[in-house]
Amino acid sequence: NAGVTQTPKFRVLKTGQSMTLLCAQDMNHEYMYWYRQDPGMGLRLIHYSVGEGTTAKGEVPDGYNVSRLKKQNFLLGLESAAPSQTSVYFCASSYNSGADTQYFGPGTRLTVL
Amino acid sequence: GIQVEQSPPDLILQEGANSTLRCNFSDSVNNLQWFHQNPWGQLINLFYIPSGTKQNGRLSATTVATERYSLLYISSSQTTDSGVYFCAVESNSGYALNFGKGTSLLVTP
Numbered sequence: 001n002a003g004v005t006q007t008p009k010f011r012v013l014k015t016g017q018s019m020t021l022l023c024a025q026d027m028n029h030e031y032m033y034w035y036r037q038d039p040g041m042g043l044r045l046i047h048y049s050v051g052e053g054t055t056a057k058g059e060v061p062d063g064y065n066v067s068r069l070k071k072q073n074f075l076l077g078l079e080s081a082a083p084s085q086t087s088v089y090f091c092a093s094s095y096n097s098g099a100d101t102q103y104f105g106p107g108t109r110l111t112v113l
Numbered sequence: 114g115i116q117v118e119q120s121p122p123d124l125i126l127q128e129g130a131n132s133t134l135r136c137n138f139s140d141s142v143n144n145l146q147w148f149h150q151n152p153w154g155q156l157i158n159l160f161y162i163p164s165g166t167k168q169n170g171r172l173s174a175t176t177v178a179t180e181r182y183s184l185l186y187i188s189s190s191q192t193t194d195s196g197v198y199f200c201a202v203e204s205n206s207g208y209a210l211n212f213g214k215g216t217s218l219l220v221t222p
């Protein structure tokens with residue numbers, strides 16, 4: 001049981017490049033989330049999904065897109081990376097709604113030059 | 114959205130000391146969790162505690178939902194307790210967690 005995994009662990013992009021971050025969970029959770037963490041701050045929600053085929057915007061969705069084609073995977077895309085998107089990205093999942101324990105992946109450290 | 118304030122922002126303890134971390138929130142919640150982010154960045158769930166008291170070894174947490182605060186107690190602290198402690202809450206109308214800015218704890222030998 002791997003829990004929540006994220007790939008890649010590290011990535012450096014140039015401004016304007018695109019990339020996709022992959023989150024996978026093997027706990028049969030319905031709910032999945034993408035957060036970003038910036039220095040000295042807590043985590044902020046980017047997008048979330050309440051089930052396969054659904055997505056919704058969080059607090060800071062601009063510049064990101066997401067897809068949940070399979071229940072176990074939640075993809076976060078950056079179409080045209082900007083330096084302001086330099087951050088650590090965390091994926092999380094939970095079985096039920098937010099009123100449930102959320103389990104976090106190890107994070108992806110992204111630098112945009 | 115719901116506001117979450119944590120105090121103190123920073124804390125330095127000597128090994129063996131006890132500490133109390135506080136989390137205040139601005140609205141009714143149906144989910145409150147405490148996390149520990151270790152120096153390698155991994156977020157570990159400590160407690161799911163929207164109300165009441167729970168204990169796990171040297172750690173315990175109490176949430177008084179009617180007064181909109183939660184406390185995390187660390188007893189007999191160890192150097193491995195170092196890291197950042199986050200409180201995160203979800204309002205009754207939300208789906209995801211709102212995080213505080215954390216308390217950065219350093220335990221020295």
